[in-house]
Structure formats: C-alpha cells, structure tokens
Amino acid sequence: MITSLLVSALFQPQGLPVVKADELKRYVSYLASDELKGRGTPSPELIKASEYIAAELTKLGVQPGVGQSFFQSTKWERGRGAGEEVRNVIGLLPGSDPVLSKEYVVVSAHYDHLGEAKEGEDKIFNGANDDASGVAGVLGVAAAIAKSKPKRSIIFMAFYGEERGLVGSSFYAKNPVFPLKNTVAMLNIEQIGRTDDSEGPRVGQCNLTGFNFSTIGPTCAKVGKEVGVPVIEHPQFSAPYFMASDNAAFAAAGVPAHTFSVAYEFSDYHRVGDHADKLDYNNMAKITGMIAACTLQIANSGSVPSWNKYQKRVARYIEAYEKLQGKPPVSQTNRGS
Numbered sequence: 001m002i003t004s005l006l007v008s009a010l011f012q013p014q015g016l017p018v019v020k021a022d023e024l025k026r027y028v029s030y031l032a033s034d035e036l037k038g039r040g041t042p043s044p045e046l047i048k049a050s051e052y053i054a055a056e057l058t059k060l061g062v063q064p065g066v067g068q069s070f071f072q073s074t075k076w077e078r079g080r081g082a083g084e085e086v087r088n089v090i091g092l093l094p095g096s097d098p099v100l101s102k103e104y105v106v107v108s109a110h111y112d113h114l115g116e117a118k119e120g121e122d123k124i125f126n127g128a129n130d131d132a133s134g135v136a137g138v139l140g141v142a143a144a145i146a147k148s149k150p151k152r153s154i155i156f157m158a159f160y161g162e163e164r165g166l167v168g169s170s171f172y173a174k175n176p177v178f179p180l181k182n183t184v185a186m187l188n189i190e191q192i193g194r195t196d197d198s199e200g201p202r203v204g205q206c207n208l209t210g211f212n213f214s215t216i217g218p219t220c221a222k223v224g225k226e227v228g229v230p231v232i233e234h235p236q237f238s239a240p241y242f243m244a245s246d247n248a249a250f251a252a253a254g255v256p257a258h259t260f261s262v263a264y265e266f267s268d269y270h271r272v273g274d275h276a277d278k279l280d281y282n283n284m285a286k287i288t289g290m291i292a293a294c295t296l297q298i299a300n301s302g303s304v305p306s307w308n309k310y311q312k313r314v315a316r317y318i319e320a321y322e323k324l325q326g327k328p329p330v331s332q333t334n335r336g337s
C-alpha cells in the first residue's frame with residue numbers, strides 16, 4: 001500500500017512545464033544590460049548577444065542549426081552600418097520520430113533592439129521587454145522541452161534587424177536553412193515580461209496575434225486552458241499586431257505563424273526606460289511554460305496547423321501556402337485537433 005502510493009507520487013501530472021524565473025531573469029539581465037548598448041542592427045554588441053544566445057542554447061543541449069554553426073550570417077545592406085556582418089541565431093532540437101522529424105516547428109524572437117539615442121542622460125535603449133523577454137522565452141522553452149523528445153524537430157531562432165523592418169526573419173524566409181515547405185508552424189515571442197499594459201494589468205494570461213487566422217490559435221487556447229494559462233484574442237490588437245513582428249515574414253511565405261505577447265502597449269515601449277528590473281519574471285515563467293506546452297502539442301500532433309479559410313484577411317497567406325506546398329490547405333472540417 002505504502003509502496004504503491006510512493007510510486008504513484010513519482011508520476012507528475014501533465015501540467016504546466018516548469019520554467020525557472022531566475023534563469024529568465026539572468027538571460028534578460030545580460031541581453032538588456034548597458035554593456036550590450038541596446039543591441040542595434042548592425043553592431044559589435046549584437047554579435048556579442050548572438051554568441052551569448054548560442055552559448056546558452058548549447059548549454060541546454062540544443063544543436064547548431066547551420067551545419068556546425070549557430071549563425072546564418074550575411075552583410076547588412078542598406079543605410080547605417082551597410083557592409084557589417086549580421087546574423088540570425090539558429091539551433092536545432094532534432095525530432096524523435098523517423099518520419100515527423102523531417103517536419104519543423106519554429107520557436108523564435110528577435111534579439112536586436114534600437115541601439116543608442118543621440119543624446120540624453122540615459123542613451124541606451126535596453127529593450128528588456130522588447131525583446132530580450134522573447135529571447136529569454138525561446139531559451140526557457142528550449143530548457144523545458146530539450147529532454148522531452150518531441151516527434152517533430154524544433155528550430156530555435158533569434159532574429160537580427162526586426163526593429164529595422166523584420167529584416168532578419170525576411171532574410172531567413174528567402175534563404176531558409178530548413179525547407180519552409182516542411183515548416184509546419186512558427187511560434188514567435190514578443191514582450192512577455194511586462195504585465196503593466198497601458199490598458200491595465202495582464203497577469204496569468206497571454207495574447208496571440210492573428211488568433212483566428214489559423215488553427216494554431218484554437219490549439220494554443222486549448223493547451224492554455226489545460227495548463228492554467230489562458231491564451232486569448234485581443235479584441236482590438238489581435239489582427240493589426242499580426243503584421244508587427246517576425247511571424248509576418250513567415251506568414252507571407254505561407255507558414256502558419258503567430259506571435260505570443262503579454263502586453264501590447266506599455267509605458268516604456270521603444271524608450272530608454274525599458275529596463276530589466278520592470279519585468280515580472282514569475283509571470284513570465286508561467287507564460288513560457290505555456291508556450292513550451294503549445295510547442296510540444298504542435299510538435300507531437302497527428303495533424304499539422306492550417307490557415308483558416310473562413311477568415312477574409314487570410315486569403316493572401318493561403319495563396320502563399322498553396323504556392324509553397326503546390327496544393328490547397330487541408331479542409332478544416334475534415335481535421336482533428
């Protein structure tokens with residue numbers, strides 16, 4: 001009797017994946033430190049940040065995604081800094097299923113920010129919430145799922161040049177390292193640290209942009225409910241913010257792609273005061289755990305996400321999907337979860 005009770009106590013229920021708040025704080029504190037001077041694209045400090053992210057992914061057991069390297073390098077082409085090196089950071093967690101491992105789920109965030117202001121007492125745009133928090137989320141998801149052997153392969157990505165017009169993600173979409181045709185979903189992460197939304201506090205829940213544009217919204221809502229972190233559709237911002245982050249570059253290429261955010265508008269948005277000490281790391285750990293659970297759900301599912309053909313705004317993404325796949329999306333009335 002006692003023995004069996006002890007044995008059953010060893011089995012954890014399928015709850016919220018555990019993500020450590022102090023690890024998230026460590027990632028953000030470094031990426032948003034004055035030492036990295038606001039991670040402008042391009043800059044030596046952005047290169048330094050890319051090396052930090054690659055080192056942390058390595059510690060978590062994630063493999064290099066570009067041959068032996070974590071870096072998809074190219075030259076910055078226009079305006080300030082033209083000719084300097086820029087990099088996307090790409091890590092791979094190979095899938096465990098012989099067939100499904102050739103399909104990919106992307107978990108991503110941008111690691112650049114605005115660099116430095118020309119004048120002022122505090123010149124550095126630290127970008128703690130935007131988007132060191134997202135990069136910390138990517139690392140937190142990697143930590144939470146690295147040992148759980150998902151069936152599909154997971155690609156962890158950190159993009160340069162988001163703040164200069166989704167440049168890193170657009171470069172990847174034009175030069176994919178893993179075939180976009182086999183990339184079944186992209187879960188992008190932006191601004192998951194601040195809970196003090198200008199509309200009021202946002203604790204214990206998370207928005208998803210373009211909530212009803214694909215089956216990913218309803219799937220994540222179901223997972224969120226199961227793990228106790230609701231995934232919601234912002235009544236006003238769900239659609240407009242769909243275009244405002246790196247998921248848009250993947251969506252334009254046909255890949256179902258969305259962005260998780262806790263607060264859309266907060267007081268230090270694109271200001272020098274977006275500092276690491278203003279983030280709620282305990283809440284962020286819960287949000288990251290939920291994103292890890294959604295990642296696993298999509299990576300292990302018997303079906304793949306699909307664009308929602310009943311949404312008018314989605315027509316262009318379905319067109320891109322058809323071009324990419326050479327066939328229309330599977331009819332949603334025929335598919336399971």
Ligand SMILES: [Zn+2]
Nearest residue numbers: 110130131190
């Ligand atoms: Zn951002």
